[in-house]
Amino acid sequence: EIVLTQSPGTLSLSPGERATLSCRASQSVSNIHIAWYQQKPGQAPRLLIYGASTRATGIPDRFSGSGSGTDFTLTISRLEPEDFAVYYCQHYTDLPVTYTFGQGTKVEIK
Amino acid sequence: QLQLQESGPGLVKPSGTLSLTCAASGDSISSTHWWSWVRQPPGKGLEWIGEIFHTGRTNYNPSLNNRVTISVDTSKNQFSLRLSSVTAADTAFYYCARIYCGGGICNYGKDVWGQGTTVTVS
Numbered sequence: 560e561i562v563l564t565q566s567p568g569t570l571s572l573s574p575g576e577r578a579t580l581s582c583r584a585s586q587s588v589s590n591i592h593i594a595w596y597q598q599k600p601g602q603a604p605r606l607l608i609y610g611a612s613t614r615a616t617g618i619p620d621r622f623s624g625s626g627s628g629t630d631f632t633l634t635i636s637r638l639e640p641e642d643f644a645v646y647y648c649q650h651y652t653d654l655p656v657t658y659t660f661g662q663g664t665k666v667e668i669k
Numbered sequence: 670q671l672q673l674q675e676s677g678p679g680l681v682k683p684s685g686t687l688s689l690t691c692a693a694s695g696d697s698i699s700s701t702h703w704w705s706w707v708r709q710p711p712g713k714g715l716e717w718i719g720e721i722f723h724t725g726r727t728n729y730n731p732s733l734n735n736r737v738t739i740s741v742d743t744s745k746n747q748f749s750l751r752l753s754s755v756t757a758a759d760t761a762f763y764y765c766a767r768i769y770c771g772g773g774i775c776n777y778g779k780d781v782w783g784q785g786t787t788v789t790v791s
Contacts, residue, residue, distance in 0.1 A: 594778040596715075603764055603785050604707075604715065609778030616780070647715055651777040656728035658705075658717035658777075 561585050563648055563661035571669040578635040580664045582648030587628045592651040595624055595633045598663075599644045607646075608633065635666075643668050671696040673765050673783035681759075681790050687752040691765030691783055698746045699723040703768040705779060706739065706750045708761040716761075720768060721748055755790045762787050 562585040572578055582593070590611035596604040606615040608624035611631055621636040635642055648661040677689035691704070698704065705720035719729040721739045729737045738751040752759060763786055766779035 592777055594776075596779075598715075603766075603782035604779070605782075606778045606780045609776040609780075613776070615778060649715075649778075655731065656720070657730065660715040660717070663714050 560657075561588060561650055561652060561659055563650055563659055565646075565648060565661035565664045567664060568662075569665045569667060571667050572638055573669045574638050574640055576638050578633075578638055578642070578666055580633040580635075580646055580666070582626075582631040582633070582661050584629045584631070584650060588650055588652070590627055593624075593626070593631050594649045594651075596647045596649065597642075597644050598647065604647065638666070640668075642666065671767060671781045673767065673781060675763060675765050675783045675786040677786060677788070679787055679789060681755055681788060683756055683790055685755055685790075687750070687755050687759060687763075687788055687790075689750045689763055689765075689786065689788070690747050691749070692745070692747045694746070696767075697743075698741060698748060699743045701770045703770060703775065704741070704748045705766050705768055707764045707766055707779070708759075709764070709785075710758075710761045718750065718752075718763075757790050760788065760790045 564583045566581045593611040595608040598604040612624045623634045625632050645663045645665045647663050650659045672694045674692045681687045703720045706718040719739045721727045736753045741748040765783045767781040769780045
């Protein structure tokens with residue numbers, strides 16, 4: 560079973576700063592199986608990135624995903640007020656089919 | 670534009686069965702996508718429950734110990750979740766979501782979500 564570990568647990572930043580969120584898999588995984596979500600209080604998650612680096616429809620280009628193997632990163636180039644939220648990474652495997660989420664990183668206003 | 674809406678009882682007794690339905694509008698359940706359930710206990714992270722294709726093919730989270738059944742009703746354009754033998758640990762916000770698949774390829778991201786519904790086991 561693949562475990563996703565996100566770090567840090569909480570990231571305290573100011574608007575305009577760069578945010579770098581990490582997602583580490585317990586074993587090497589395929590890039591196409593990694594996705595990132597944003598969740599604000601009281602709302603459903605929102606897909607940001609799939610295939611480790613492809614932005615979902617309507618996602619601003621300040622969000623970018625990268626990585627390979629066991630280490631993946633979500634970067635928010637310049638934080639906007641609406642970006643303060645919890646972010647989750649997700650992995651898919653087909654042996655058997657399972658989706659696993661990381662525990663989340665909270666990006667809070669400093 | 671696709672919209673998903675969950676519905677079902679908000680309160681279930683311990684050892685009972687949780688039943689939820691997700692109604693789709695703006696897209697057909699019989700399209701090329703997979704349809705999934707995800708839950709989130711209060712103050713905690715996300716957990717995948719399972720998914721279904723319109724043909725009835727399903728995949729379930731092994732950690733739920735065979736308590737899960739997901740079914741589809743293409744005539745009503747909806748799919749449903751049943752979770753048996755519930756305990757307080759099953760208290761959560763339950764979401765339905767679409768996994769986009771096109772051209773024979775899925776992107777494995779859940780791109781459309783319902784607003785979610787809270788279920789309390791008590």
